[in-house]
Amino acid sequence: MPQTIFVEAINQAIIEEMRRDEAVFIMGEDIRRAVYGATANLHTEFGDNRVLDTPLSENGFFGAAIGASLVGMRPIVETLTSFMWVAMDQLISQAAKMRYMFGGQATLPVVFRATMFYGGGSAAHHSDRSYPMFMNMPGLKIIVPSSPHDMKGLLKTAVRDNDPCIIFEDGTLMGARGEVPDNSELPGGELLVPFGKANVVRQGADCTVVAIAGAVGHAVAAADELASEGISVEIIDPRTLVPLDKRTILESVEKTGRLVVVDPAHRVCSAASEIASIVAEEGFWSLQAPVVKVASEQVHIPYTPALEKLVYPNKDKVVAGIRKTLE
Amino acid sequence: MPQTIFVEAINQAIIEEMRRDEAVFIMGEDIRRAVYGATANLHTEFGDNRVLDTPLSENGFFGAAIGASLVGMRPIVETLTSFMWVAMDQLISQAAKMRYMFGGQATLPVVFRATMFYGGGSAAHHSDRSYPMFMNMPGLKIIVPSSPHDMKGLLKTAVRDNDPCIIFEDGTLMGARGEVPDNSELPGGELLVPFGKANVVRQGADCTVVAIAGAVGHAVAAADELASEGISVEIIDPRTLVPLDKRTILESVEKTGRLVVVDPAHRVCSAASEIASIVAEEGFWSLQAPVVKVASEQVHIPYTPALEKLVYPNKDKVVAGIRKTLE
Amino acid sequence: MDINKDRLMLMLRRMWTIRHFELKVIEVHSAGEFTGAAHPYIGEEAVAVGACAALNDTDYIAGNHRSHGHPLAKGGDVKRAMAELYGRKDGYCKGKGGSMHLADFSIGILGESGIVASSVPVATGAALAAKIGGKDFVSLVFFGDGASNQGACHESMNLAALWKLPVIFLCENNQFAVTTSYKDSVAVEHVSDRASAYNMPGVLVDGQDAIAMYEATTEAVRRARSGEGPSLIEGLTYRFEEHSLGLGRVRRGEYRTGDEIEQWRKRDPIVIHTDRLVAQGIATLEECEAVRDETMAEVDEAVEFARNSPFPDESELFEDMWATPIPQA
């Protein structure tokens, strides 16, 4: 299968969906010139009306996307997680709440592509990994791709989904390569990855590791290292956090009796906290050891590489976490 | 001891702190005429300069409070949780991050008093219980008073604290009465409740119930009901969620072997999820039964009383939760 | 005045419908038939009615917390609106929205927002859809003088002006935000003056005069449909009642003098409209009184309808969360 770079997978998904459906359009800052790469060539192919460069008014243009989605369009919005704070009004009070509040009258097929730049000296203002905060608010579908394959397949599914979706694109993966099948190789002729279906990245018997977005790679590296010692790790990538595939996680813990959750977000009230609490509540009798959360330290992201590298989950922290469950 | 109404306790705390320290001032919408009650008589006593009615520009005036706090003032801001969405820019990018980002140069003694109106037909736009989202972001102290006594004592502590504090004032308690000592009765001559020190509301042997804000009352009612059956419940009120008094919770679970967490917030990535995950990680060997989360359903707040009453924790749900841990 | 009689009478009818609706709401709310906040539109009827009379059914509106007048002015169903306030199954939102969140997407009512100014970007987005989708509908959003100080208004007006979107920003300046005078919240003399900051037309209109509102909106709609872009209309009006039901604590006299209120009550938009119709011989007083009585009867029926409508079943709690259902774990 062809190797594709993560950012190219995003670009492929957008192009395929915009070709498929006239109602799909994209807006964001400096996307015509593809400052962040993912929107390359869109303006040339789709023109001014479907590729909109916006002013620096996230609350305004996020809301415009939401409003357009209410009346038949299917907008894709490009942004960074760190720019969503200024637009929380529209994301929470409108996108998340509108449908329920209006008794189901509103349908909002809008996709927010939010890149998480972290790990490269972006400092506190540009390194947010904020999906846990959005998980607490009902009404938003939360997508966390960990590979070019899932990125493409989940984004295409999101564009066709009729609810507001936020795709948290892990900046540490932007340059990552991975296999993405040609559409010709695919039965349906295209790549669609369903929501709410976890991916069992690797089967194992001794410990279940649930890893999110960029953390999946650390889990794989840790599992490789421990394999040499005969420790068999099962790795689960939820792929979407809302909806969350609880069953796959609980079934795995039933088999392994142990759980480590690896989450690039801040640890307090993180996705790791949620998953750990679900297992403590619904999978308690399967657990043979304490649950371990490997998440980012509860501190802002320092600029200096000397400190930033200490903050996030990494292979060694995952290895240590797995060992802890096996003590 | 004199019985004081919750909203009067707020008013007392503000008046005492404004009398004590010239740097303390308060701003908010329609506070001079005390639309929400807590700011009664302030304008008369402290005048235009220290009691500011603001335009409807939460991001603007929250930021103004933050800026004023940077240069020597100690602002108190009155708002509702549901109006914080429009001001997330200033709450997150400035209040929470500034001090660390600037290597400790910034000191932000600013208090946000955010009322949570829920349970009275306020519908989806006016019923937010959003403290878990703020717990995920480092840099904010999160306060959740459950009684007039704690409300007064924690607010006074917050005003003297040198970090940004958000006090989530539970609207279901606004009219509640409770004992608040006269300052004359107090050793130090005033009521100060420390941060990070949980309150053991009631001692018990069979099950630990950690309850937050308005949920403490449900826990007490549930414990009373079960007491008649000889079930002894220990109730812990964390009082502050950041900092969180983990030790008191873990010690209690060590004793009872059982944990129910009662949280008015939405259940996914809630404070209940966080506390449950902490115990699953650090108190696992004490647990003799699955942890139970009793939180609000993962749905928006419906207007109609026929549905709204189903959403929140209540006595019966807490009783059922405790029984579950004792099965 | 080249407005035909039908439209003029329809305007009268809608103003009366709103008036009776609000009077009834005050009555049944204080009788405790339902709870929660409700923000009476009494005194401001001409603003929404005049504006909506310039729109087609295929045009869109969005509103705010003062939320009964807008949908009724756009032709919303009195029964379903009342049932919603009662939290019943037959309400516009099946009881899930309540007073502040009336909506009827079938006739272009994109819903009322409890968070002030929050529907301004949304309405701007509907106009964006018209532009890039090549449709000829326009979008109109109601917001208050207080709301005009929200960043959302600035961002939306700038965006709409840049992209020449077919949207009408309609500021209902009733001169107060709860207890705060707009003179203490808007740094410029009139909200409509701010239009110059986006170089779009801004007009100040007598909000007690339905016909003036109709004419100003008609011109804004013309601009919008012909691709000339957005307009800002400020309807200067006055709230005859208190900010919200259940805010008794805020005694009127404290922030508005009884005298001021009396002066404004003398400029009742329904009386002004009726007098003109009669004076100009367009309608007889009897015709006008018939409209008043018919609409009153309609509102009484709506209350009966609402009272007899069932509450939603507990099984409906989780319905209407998702348009694309999520797998049940």
Place this chain on the structure above:
Amino acid sequence: MDINKDRLMLMLRRMWTIRHFELKVIEVHSAGEFTGAAHPYIGEEAVAVGACAALNDTDYIAGNHRSHGHPLAKGGDVKRAMAELYGRKDGYCKGKGGSMHLADFSIGILGESGIVASSVPVATGAALAAKIGGKDFVSLVFFGDGASNQGACHESMNLAALWKLPVIFLCENNQFAVTTSYKDSVAVEHVSDRASAYNMPGVLVDGQDAIAMYEATTEAVRRARSGEGPSLIEGLTYRFEEHSLGLGRVRRGEYRTGDEIEQWRKRDPIVIHTDRLVAQGIATLEECEAVRDETMAEVDEAVEFARNSPFPDESELFEDMWATPIPQA
């Protein structure tokens, strides 16, 4: 021009300091001595230097992501600024902030914000403290043409005008936000035209002319200190370099013609200032060249200082989170 020589020479010195600082940053950043974004101020020096020359040490400034010029113009320490970019212990923020978050509270530099327009409300708040605290300092905030479209600017300007706060809103209109022309993001001809929406004075100033910036800011400061309220100043300028280091993908020619860039480079603020000083006999060319050389040496030293400064110790990760320590659970 009644500005004494010392101040004029100080302005020249600070412009050269910024210029050398930025040139050096481009050099060492591309050599990979540190990573992360950095936004060169080259070409815009006169804006911050002219503005800050009108301020006292006790006055406050706040800035944005284009973050090196503002603190250096206010008299910030070159060594500590450079060490911060290197992520070192001796940096202004102990390495925790980096390029976009320089700050020196000891001389009124309240810090640069990576989120555009986000420091505008904060600076407005410092001015609020001056007013209610009866202090006579003023506050000045730098933001871009792109940032002017954020709601935060609208809300802050309205608030400041209402309350007559001693704040100066200084828009650095370098005509682009990354690749977007301000003509495509600001719906009115000039950002300064928006001042009328808050009835405060708005002036358009040649941002290549340090003295013009100084004079406009001096008048705004006078208004502020005398309680007359805020002002909006738009410095029309141009970014000589790319938006940010490490954004190579955005090729200049794609959104700015080489010709346009050349025309603007001809209006180098340092050359303009130097020529004037010499022409008017205020300083000799030698004196000016000495300033250029001294500041270059200073920047070279700063780089040495930064290189030799240690990285923070791992134990410092959790320091600086809280001013009032929290009990360790």
